[in-house]
Amino acid sequence: MRSHTQEPAPAEGTLFSESTFDRDDVVRLLRECGDTPTFEQCDFSGEDLSHLDFRGARFTRCNFGQTVLEHSELARTRWLACKSAGARFRFANASDARFCQSDLNNTDWTGSKLASATFTGVKLTGARFVDTRTLGLVFHDSLLVGADLRGLSFRKQTLEGLNFSDADLSDCDFRDAVFEGGSLRNALLRNSKFDGADLRSVDLSGLRLADVLQHLKGTILSVDQAVMLVGDCGVRVM
Template identity: 55%
Template sequence: MLPGSTNPSHAARFMSRSTITITGESPDRIRVEQLLLENATLVFDDCDFSGVDLSRLDLQEAQFRNCVLLETSFYAARLARTQWQRCRAGHADFESADLVDARFASSDLNNISWRRAKLASASFRSCKLTGANFEEVSYLGLSFEDTLLVGADLRRMSFRKMTLVDLDFADADLSGCDFRDAVFEGGGLRDAHIKDTRFDGADLR
């Protein structure tokens, strides 16, 4: 290579990728693996992945719109910067998945295992997270808004100095959580488990 020239493979990594939209399908793992070979941003619209094993796949920046993901496995999948809108994903498995900067909106995510997932800077807005398990997640910058966390396992998580808007923690396990100096705007804590939970300076309104 001549001095000062650009490495083509290096430059290619920074080129904007094309987008492939898949609509109204029920893709299995083989179909998704074939799509990933296209090296494009994948958009799944109105697709049904119920019960499909997508564990350990690299789906970074993919978009899921109006999708059904009941009991779908995303175990240890790479899902950074993904977007999920109006999806139904009850009992799906996101254990050990990389979800950094992922965005979830208006989705039913009940009884999902997020155990040991990377959720730094991820956000949940207008979602149902009833019965969700957040055990041992990494969550720096994680945010919730207008979301049901009824019966969720949030043990030892820190919400310190956060403004919590319309979060329903009813029956949630908040043992060891840190709510110091947090501001609660709406929502509730009815029958939540609060053993060793800290509320010093919190505004419960």
């Protein structure tokens, strides 16, 4: 262990608190602890933790800034109030994982498995989700500003408080989805599907009527939204 304020004591259980770990430390404790560990206020920042097995582990207020977790086994892990900006989760298995109230800005999830994973109250600005396996993936009340979400399916989901401003939503499937708040401001909607989607409570500012006619055909809009879009074309609705 590089440094710590409290010596971890595996003999007392699998709780590790206020410690700073390098890869060798993590490999050793995962081998020795015998069951799923819990980490509180631990620092893994900048480490290469690729190809390690963390299945079922719990992380609370931990720091994973710029950490490499590529090809790691993260199924059923729980993450609460963690700082993980810039972490790389490429090709990791995070099926049934739960991420809550965490900073995941600019993370890379390319090729990862996210089946039944849940993100609640997280910051995912600039995050990259490309070629991911996402059956059952759910986002709640999260920032996805500028995120790359190409090809994801949100079909028939209820989308609560999702900010997709400036996000790349090309080829996404929003058919029959219900948006509760949130924003599509300046989002890229190329080849996305919105048939039957309810967008009445979404911020559509920055979109033009041409965008709606081309990409949002078949959606449900409010009167105020329709007036705004028509007004942007220079037409006055009296």
